[in-house]
Amino acid sequence: MSWFLRVLGFGVLTASLALGAIALWLGEGIRHVIFAQPLWLLLALVPLAAMALRAGLGPRPATMKFTRKRSVERIPRGFAIHLADLPDGLRLGAVLVLIVACARPQSTRMSERLEHEGIDIAIAIDLSDSMKNDDLRPNRLTAAKLVIDDFIARRPNDRIALVAFGSNASTIAPLTLDHGVLRNLVAQVRLGVMDGGQTAIGAGLGVALNRLDESDAQSKVIVLLTDGVHNAAGVDPDSVAQEAAERGVMISTILMGRHQSGNSSVNPGQLERLASATGGYAYLAENVDELQTSFQDLLNKLERSEIEGEQIRAELFGWLLWPVLLLLALDIGLRTTRLRRFP
Numbered sequence: 001m002s003w004f005l006r007v008l009g010f011g012v013l014t015a016s017l018a019l020g021a022i023a024l025w026l027g028e029g030i031r032h033v034i035f036a037q038p039l040w041l042l043l044a045l046v047p048l049a050a051m052a053l054r055a056g057l058g059p060r061p062a063t064m065k066f067t068r069k070r071s072v073e074r075i076p077r078g079f080a081i082h083l084a085d086l087p088d089g090l091r092l093g094a095v096l097v098l099i100v101a102c103a104r105p106q107s108t109r110m111s112e113r114l115e116h117e118g119i120d121i122a123i124a125i126d127l128s129d130s131m132k133n134d135d136l137r138p139n140r141l142t143a144a145k146l147v148i149d150d151f152i153a154r155r156p157n158d159r160i161a162l163v164a165f166g167s168n169a170s171t172i173a174p175l176t177l178d179h180g181v182l183r184n185l186v187a188q189v190r191l192g193v194m195d196g197g198q199t200a201i202g203a204g205l206g207v208a209l210n211r212l213d214e215s216d217a218q219s220k221v222i223v224l225l226t227d228g229v230h231n232a233a234g235v236d237p238d239s240v241a242q243e244a245a246e247r248g249v250m251i252s253t254i255l256m257g258r259h260q261s262g263n264s265s266v267n268p269g270q271l272e273r274l275a276s277a278t279g280g281y282a283y284l285a286e287n288v289d290e291l292q293t294s295f296q297d298l299l300n301k302l303e304r305s306e307i308e309g310e311q312i313r314a315e316l317f318g319w320l321l322w323p324v325l326l327l328l329a330l331d332i333g334l335r336t337t338r339l340r341r342f343p
Contacts (some may be wrong), residue, residue, distance in 0.1 A: 003085060004055035008048070010089020015096040018323035025319070032109035033316065040103040047095050087335045094327035101320035106313035119302060120175055120215035122161040122208035123148060125189065126226040126256075129166075129196040133227070135258045136288050141191060143288050144225050144256065147295045148186050151223075152179050154299055161211040164189060165204030166196040167232055175214055199228040202235035205251065205274070209244055220249040221302060224274070227256040229267040237270065241277040252280040254294050258287075 023030045035041070125144060136143040152160055159175040160182060173185050205222060212220045222244065230237050244251055253271040268284065275282040281301065283294035 004051055006085045007051060007088040007092055010086050011092030011096060014090055014093030014327055015100075018093065018097050018320075018327065019100065021323065022316075022319055026107075026316075029107055029109055032107050033105050034108055034313075036104035036106050036313075038103055040099060043099045043102070044096055047092060051092070087331045090327045090331040090334070094324045094331065097320055097327065098324050101317040101324070105316040105320070107316060108313055119155075119158045119219045119221060120160075120212055120217040121155065121158055121221045121223060121302075122163060122175070122211045123151075123223045124163040124165060124169075124204040124208045124225070126199060126201075126204070126228065127164045127166045127189070127191055127194055127196055128199045128226075128228055129191065130199075130227050130257075131196070132191055133257060135286070136256060136291065140227050140256050141189070143291055145186055145189060147288075147291050148225075149183050150292075151295050151299065152183055152186070155302075159215070159217070161208070162186060162189075163204055163208045163211065164194065165200050165207070166194045167198040167200055168194060168234075169200055169203035169207040170194065171207060171211060174211055198232040199226060199230060200232035200234060201226055201230035202237040202240055203232065205237055205240040205244070206235045209240060209247070209249060212247075212249055219302070220247070221280075222249060222251045223298065224251060224253045224271070225256060226253070226271070227266070229270065237274055238277070241274040245278045249278060250280040251275055251278040252282070252298055254283045254285055254291070256285050256291065 026033065125141075125148065127141070131141040131144070132139050134140075148162075156179065157177075159177050160173075160179070161175045162172040162182065162185060163169060164172050172189065173182050176182055201224070204226075205224060208222045208224075212222070241251055251274050253275050255266065255268055255271050259266045268282075272282040274280075281298065283290075283297070285291035285294050
């Protein structure tokens with residue numbers, strides 16, 4: 001049991017010195033330190049229990065044997081004999097400091113609250129066959145993808161979802177703040193991934209509205225990009241707009257491409273009706289410049305209400321890893337040099 005007490009003493013002493021050095025570095029800031037996961041501190045009982053079990057099983061075997069007691073008595077005793085168990089103590093101290101680091105010490109003084117704009121946006125893009133027309137260079141879909149990419153880049157604090165529709169509709173990306181992944185998905189959108197024989201605007205709006213059901217933001221917006229009229233069976237766009245208005249979701253529409261007056265393949269009045277029913281805006285983009293201008297105008301009009309988010313505290317565990325490495329280095333150094341044990 002004397003070995004247990006010596007190692008415990010060395011371990012507690014070295015751990016205390018390491019933690020004390022960190023405390024001196026923090027100065028007055030030590031009062032503002034809390035543990036994000038304090039239950040990890042209970043893990044300190046594991047090495048202590050292992051040491052107690054080892055000590056209780058019996059004396060440690062001798063590492064060197066002498067045939068006569070007088071031979072041992074003639075060996076001069078130096079100060080190093082009192083430090084024979086120091087390497088074990090250094091190892092225990094390193095484990096104790098590592099456990100404290102696992103409890104995630106944080107500074108409440110060095111903290112900030114993450115603020116973000118309370119807008120969730122669902123973009124619904126038309127993938128009907130007519131999006132390959134080249135009146136918007138190089139074609140309508142590519143032009144739409146470029147301005148959507150720029151739009152995402154300009155809304156770094158908003159969650160954005162992406163929905164595609166042709167004869168039916170599907171989600172490409174749910175609401176996300178990972179705009180890097182989202183922009184990659186936008187770049188991969190292409191014609192032919194779904195049936196583009198018809199334009200199911202109602203289905204596209206419906207899926208986009210469902211994506212915003214996951215949102216608890218103050219402001220919710222659907223941006224609809226299409227170049228045609230709703231001509232698919234199923235969900236009626238006006239019904240979806242009415243439901244969106246009841247849920248407080250704003251729909252803004254952008255009609256893309258050059259269309260002859262009286263062309264039955266488009267219905268600007270329907271898109272204006274969808275937007276006005278929800279307090280949104282209806283745009284007409286006959287060329288790339290007008291498309292970019294439409295998105296820029298929409299950017300300027302979108303509300304920017306900041307929401308105070310979760311408090312982010314400065315993590316201090318990284319500073320505790322250096323004492324752990326130092327204690328382990330001392331342990332290895334002493335075991336292989338001055339306090340080396342001979343077989």
